[in-house]
Amino acid sequence: MPTYTTGQLAEKLSGQVIGDTALALTGFAPADSAKAGELTFAENDTYFARADQSAAAAILVAGPFTSTNGKTLIQVANARVAFAQVLPLFFPEP
Secondary structure, eight states, rough: OOEEHHHHHHHHTTOOESTTTTOOOOOOOTTTTTTTTEEEESHHHHHHHHHHHHSSSEESSSOOOOOOOOOOOEEEOHHHHHHHHHHHSOOOOO
16 A cells, blocks of 8 residues: 655645644544554544544544644545545555
8 A cells, every 4th residue: 555645645635734744644544443654534523523533643624623632634625525535545446
């Protein structure tokens, strides 16, 4: 599986990193199954609370969220659209 930094993903998604732009991300997963080093996403307050408590290293968000656990955020215009754009990066077709 490819590895991307939060800065690289933000550039591909026309987003902004809040936190570490050099943080390496090794995968993408839902908050409830995310592991250390992975990216997850949250499109509302409820999902963000779960994502912020998860093992994920970074969270893809739309809106003015702030991590209380020191997670790096990639802020984009639409988290659901960005989610769809990120999936093929981490899971390319064979």
